[in-house]
Amino acid sequence: MCKKYRSCLFIILVFLFNSDLAAQSCNYTISGQITNKTTKKGLSSIGVLVNPGNFKTITDSLGHFLISTLCANNYTIKLYSKDQLLESQTINLTKSQTINFSINLTITDLEEVVVRSKRDDNKNTIKEELSIKEIDQTRGQTLGEVLQRVNGVTVLQTGSTIFKPVIHGLHSQRILILNNGIRLEGQQWGSEHAPEIDPFTADKFTVLKGAGALRYGSDAIGGAVLVEPKSLPETPGTSGEINAAYFDNNRMYVLNGMLQQNVKKIPALSWRLQATYKRGGNSRTPDYWLWNTGVKEFNYAASAIYRGKKITSELFLSAFNTELGIFIGSHIGNLTDLETAIQSQKPIQNIDAFSYEIGRPKQEVSHFMLKSKTVYQLNEWYKMNLVISQQENIRREYDRAFITNRPELELNIGTSIIDLSLEQSERKPSQTIVGITGTLQENVWSGSRFFIPNFESTNLAAYAIRKWNTQPWSFETGIRYDYKTLTTYRNQNNQTRSLTQNFNNISASLGTTYKINNDLRFLMNAAMAWRAPQVNELFVNGLHHGSASFEIGDSTLKSERAYNFSAQLKYEPDSSWNIDVGVYYNLINDFINLVPSVPPTLTLRGAYPTFRFIQTNALLAGTDISVQKTFNRHWAAGVKAAILFARDRIKNDWLLQMPPNRLEYNLTYNISSKKMSNSYVQLKWINVLEQTRVPADFNDYLPPPPAYHLLNIEFATTLQVYKKNTTFGLSILNSLNTQYRDYMNRFRYFNDEVGRSLVLRVKIPL
Numbered sequence: 001m002c003k004k005y006r007s008c009l010f011i012i013l014v015f016l017f018n019s020d021l022a023a024q025s026c027n028y029t030i031s032g033q034i035t036n037k038t039t040k041k042g043l044s045s046i047g048v049l050v051n052p053g054n055f056k057t058i059t060d061s062l063g064h065f066l067i068s069t070l071c072a073n074n075y076t077i078k079l080y081s082k083d084q085l086l087e088s089q090t091i092n093l094t095k096s097q098t099i100n101f102s103i104n105l106t107i108t109d110l111e112e113v114v115v116r117s118k119r120d121d122n123k124n125t126i127k128e129e130l131s132i133k134e135i136d137q138t139r140g141q142t143l144g145e146v147l148q149r150v151n152g153v154t155v156l157q158t159g160s161t162i163f164k165p166v167i168h169g170l171h172s173q174r175i176l177i178l179n180n181g182i183r184l185e186g187q188q189w190g191s192e193h194a195p196e197i198d199p200f201t202a203d204k205f206t207v208l209k210g211a212g213a214l215r216y217g218s219d220a221i222g223g224a225v226l227v228e229p230k231s232l233p234e235t236p237g238t239s240g241e242i243n244a245a246y247f248d249n250n251r252m253y254v255l256n257g258m259l260q261q262n263v264k265k266i267p268a269l270s271w272r273l274q275a276t277y278k279r280g281g282n283s284r285t286p287d288y289w290l291w292n293t294g295v296k297e298f299n300y301a302a303s304a305i306y307r308g309k310k311i312t313s314e315l316f317l318s319a320f321n322t323e324l325g326i327f328i329g330s331h332i333g334n335l336t337d338l339e340t341a342i343q344s345q346k347p348i349q350n351i352d353a354f355s356y357e358i359g360r361p362k363q364e365v366s367h368f369m370l371k372s373k374t375v376y377q378l379n380e381w382y383k384m385n386l387v388i389s390q391q392e393n394i395r396r397e398y399d400r401a402f403i404t405n406r407p408e409l410e411l412n413i414g415t416s417i418i419d420l421s422l423e424q425s426e427r428k429p430s431q432t433i434v435g436i437t438g439t440l441q442e443n444v445w446s447g448s449r450f451f452i453p454n455f456e457s458t459n460l461a462a463y464a465i466r467k468w469n470t471q472p473w474s475f476e477t478g479i480r481y482d483y484k485t486l487t488t489y490r491n492q493n494n495q496t497r498s499l500t501q502n503f504n505n506i507s508a509s510l511g512t513t514y515k516i517n518n519d520l521r522f523l524m525n526a527a528m529a530w531r532a533p534q535v536n537e538l539f540v541n542g543l544h545h546g547s548a549s550f551e552i553g554d555s556t557l558k559s560e561r562a563y564n565f566s567a568q569l570k571y572e573p574d575s576s577w578n579i580d581v582g583v584y585y586n587l588i589n590d591f592i593n594l595v596p597s598v599p600p601t602l603t604l605r606g607a608y609p610t611f612r613f614i615q616t617n618a619l620l621a622g623t624d625i626s627v628q629k630t631f632n633r634h635w636a637a638g639v640k641a642a643i644l645f646a647r648d649r650i651k652n653d654w655l656l657q658m659p660p661n662r663l664e665y666n667l668t669y670n671i672s673s674k675k676m677s678n679s680y681v682q683l684k685w686i687n688v689l690e691q692t693r694v695p696a697d698f699n700d701y702l703p704p705p706p707a708y709h710l711l712n713i714e715f716a717t718t719l720q721v722y723k724k725n726t727t728f729g730l731s732i733l734n735s736l737n738t739q740y741r742d743y744m745n746r747f748r749y750f751n752d753e754v755g756r757s758l759v760l761r762v763k764i765p766l
Helices: 005-022 107-118 132-137 143-147 335-343 535-539
Strands: 028-036 047-051 055-058 064-070 073-081 084-093 101-103 127-129 153-158 162-167 175-179 204-209 223-228 237-247 252-262 269-280 295-307 311-325 362-377 382-398 409-424 430-447 454-470 473-492 495-515 520-531 541-544 549-552 560-571 577-603 606-630 635-648 662-671 676-688 708-721 724-733 757-765
Touching: 028 073, 028 084, 047 064, 055 064, 084 101, 132 708, 132 724, 143 153, 143 162, 143 204, 143 223, 162 175, 162 223, 335 577, 335 606, 473 535, 549 577
Parallel strands: 028 101, 175 223, 549 606
Antiparallel strands: 028 064, 047 055, 047 073, 073 084, 127 204, 153 162, 204 223, 237 252, 237 757, 252 269, 269 295, 295 311, 311 362, 362 382, 382 409, 409 430, 430 454, 454 473, 473 495, 495 520, 520 560, 541 549, 560 577, 577 606, 606 635, 635 662, 662 676, 676 708, 708 724, 724 757
16 A cells, blocks of 8 residues: 555556556447337337447437447447347457347337336436446445535535435425335434435436426425436346445445346346445544544345236335444533634544544434335236335434433334326327325334424325427426325323324426437426425424534424426537536525524533524525536546525525535546556546625624635546456545535534545446
């Protein structure tokens, strides 16, 4: 191991450039067209795989494909539709070649191929998906860190290990997170209650921006995050994958394994098993260690599917278990020490040393989910979907003061969801989906510290979605009605008293796509959505353990009502340009915001900054801009910008607790080498501006921190190791070891952000 990071980087770059110069010319291409032998028409969305090298692409709307940067070699070309192998051919490539394929498919087979490969339930919704490269660059990190790669998505952070996604300034209950099609339900009552999802279980991450996710819930005011696993295999055989990662900043190691099979004797049956173990110690800023910031995590998942002629049945089970240390310097004993800690450049209570030990204060969180999905094909044009799920979430919080071995607060929430829908086939020029959803939720607390009352919640909803195409336009409109009840139980004078509140409203959305030409598309979404106040916003009154704050609710809060408009222009004049410009305008009446309230609160457990829930009318508007340019087979560059303006319409002033504007620049060098494939070096320069748009009557414990700049370096390559395409990755995060604090981190009151981190990753197919 190199003693200095800059020396390591210099050696790596010299090696990479020397290997490139010494290599043979690798600028050959394989191109062609795939057509249906019967109809002579091009087949779109057919997967093309070229090995060795694991080069992948899909055919365009006319069946054309192109794979470049190939060396002289023997290659095998395989054509796939989903997981079904259609054809295979081996060639000796000594120059660029054009190879056409004619596949013997019937009209029925062709239609089925198109449906499976092109189906997109959100094609008229403004969205962004992470690329395979971006997913591989984040393996081993949390879901919030993964989603930061999406332009317009930031995180609400608590310390060095807890990240919660923020879309266009909105987070928590205003963003729906769907794990394998099921909306995640847990203890979502604060900034440190991060999503309980293992990113290793998914190979597709999609962010729906705006309130267009009507099918998933009326409260998706900010948008939705779809975490989707790879389809289970449909061709007989067993395969698997091992992922490993090491993060040197907190000496965290991560190991993940996956095994899957399509049963040869029962080809309709497929299954998959996965497990992840993670262990990390104290994180380090550029100047000091953060005591008691370790993490321990063990997750597993299992899935199975049976594909019958009329009925398809699917089962999915996942478990997420984590233990998190809370930085000891955030739990202060008295008001004087709290004031000193907030004003200090370094924590006043800290042990400047590394350890894997997780002591008090800490949290233990477990989340279990069981999902059953049954699809019944009624006839050629209609199918019925029945989805039933059960989730159990257990959160245990241990205060700093040791009294007993039991947690000072334990929250147990159970959520049952059933969804029944009737869906038309997408082979029709128009499609209608109608459905009903029922949700039952119960939460019980125990321990010596009160946070939220026991409650029961029910939600009944009916929705209808209509899609149709009239080229060059496509439309999607939907309407949804929700009726929700919330019953809380509290002990007063040794008597249990209950309070029931009812909420109901209508949501609606309209999305449209106009294909101006093959290079230019325009998308527009308009929606009205609503969200009932959550139990914590209404009744919280106590220490919010993980965020080291004292929170106070307001039982008179009303439902939020949002009117959202967003538009997107996507321009791809050729394969070398990708331009994406999005704008949004979100009016939210009775917007519920958690804001600082001075002075802090002194409790028996210590002194903590105080925050209150208030209600106002808000306007959130901004733009997301992304421009990517490929100059040649080696060089590519890009720039991203996320700009947000958030106003309090009642005070005619800025809103508190909103993410600042940010810019990101990237420069990529793709390496051509005989022995390495899919190799590149990438530099990312991230510029987060100072949040100067704060209210005139600014009432926070610290002003927003200064702007900061981060340089991240990524390298990855795929090598043949024992005849396996093994992928290696090296990242240097915050490579300049910049000292900074982030406005969206609650712990900016107490400590700096983490410093430089060297990350090693390896992915081995089985």
